[in-house]
Amino acid sequence: xxxxxxxxxxxxxxxxxxxxxxxxxKKTIIxxxxxKLDGVVVLGRSTVSPAVVSELMNRHIxxxxxxxxxxxxxxxxxxxxxxxxxRKAQWQAAGNTPQSVHVVQGFVRGKLKNYRQLLxxxxxxxxxxxxxxxxTPLENxxxxxxxxxxxxxxxxxxxxxxxxxxxCFNRLILNPNFEFTxxxxxxxxxxVNSLLSFGYSLLRHDIQAAVNIVGFDPYLGYLxxxxxxxxxxxxxLMEEFRPLVVDSLVLTLLNKQLLKPDDxxxxxxxxxxxxxxxxxxxxxxxxxxxxxxxxxxxVMGKKCTYRESFELQARLLAKYLMGTTDKYPPLFIR
Numbered sequence: 616x617x618x619x620x621x622x623x624x625x626x627x628x629x630x631x632x633x634x635x636x637x638x639x640x641k642k643t644i645i646x647x648x649x650x651k652l653d654g655v656v657v658l659g660r661s662t663v664s665p666a667v668v669s670e671l672m673n674r675h676i677x678x679x680x681x682x683x684x685x686x687x688x689x690x691x692x693x694x695x696x697x698x699x700x701x702r703k704a705q706w707q708a709a710g711n712t713p714q715s716v717h718v719v720q721g722f723v724r725g726k727l728k729n730y731r732q733l734l735x736x737x738x739x740x741x742x743x744x745x746x747x748x749x750x751t752p753l754e755n756x757x758x759x760x761x762x763x764x765x766x767x768x769x770x771x772x773x774x775x776x777x778x779x780x781x782x783c784f785n786r787l788i789l790n791p792n793f794e795f796t797x798x799x800x801x802x803x804x805x806x807v808n809s810l811l812s813f814g815y816s817l818l819r820h821d822i823q824a825a826v827n828i829v830g831f832d833p834y835l836g837y838l839x840x841x842x843x844x845x846x847x848x849x850x851x852l853m854e855e856f857r858p859l860v861v862d863s864l865v866l867t868l869l870n871k872q873l874l875k876p877d878d879x880x881x882x883x884x885x886x887x888x889x890x891x892x893x894x895x896x897x898x899x900x901x902x903x904x905x906x907x908x909x910x911x912x913x914v915m916g917k918k919c920t921y922r923e924s925f926e927l928q929a930r931l932l933a934k935y936l937m938g939t940t941d942k943y944p945p946l947f948i949r
Contacts, residue, residue, distance in 0.1 A: 619655045701830040831932075
């Protein structure tokens, strides 16, 4: 099982028997059985046949669309799970309730602890890298989380921790051809930001699919503000996975020089930077490998892949909100 990424512009995505068939210039470039898929992501402009949409929805396979810049556009989801009890518990916890405060503490703690661990690991791997001036204040922010029971204040801690982390992110890049000064989102105007944004868009596809499988309403979150047409809960659950999956992948691709400056293009008017077709292929291949890599889950005590852990964390959140467990354990890998 895996995600199919279709990056060929102006391709036609059709159905042939029990297979998804992608053609460009009247030639088949992809032909994969539906049974091997757990997600489809269309990058750029392509035509998707109604037969493919119907088959994907019947098989409960989400279909996402991301533009050429790596910006997430939207997702077609199969019918929501019939587990009304999960959504009832989710709505009952909404607002500044003790349950809501607890899960927001978990989301922020998981994200910042994974930030800290990434910095510690990179410092340990490099003899010439001293990040103690950044790790210590980040640890102070983490220590304040359990003492903070106001969601707005927890959002402030999340922002402060992220500022410390991205403030030293450039020092983690060992490739002299790339530089990071600050986080720039819409549009990303340098290669490093374009990689982060692209990776987060792919991660959003995966987390939103997991949230839907478990039975949540993806639009009702706790850490992220409610906003029309924004899947706040999916964004909440993404937080602890950002450093684990995307940030570490971006650093690996740059530091191992798997991506080069000529793998990026810049638009003259907006200065938006994005990957070339070949660059996207490299990133997508390695992102899928990252998702399929395994680790020992600290709560379950057994090995699982990152792809499996997306749904596992959503189920742990559901258990807490429904009162089956007494806490939500964010995913934190030492």
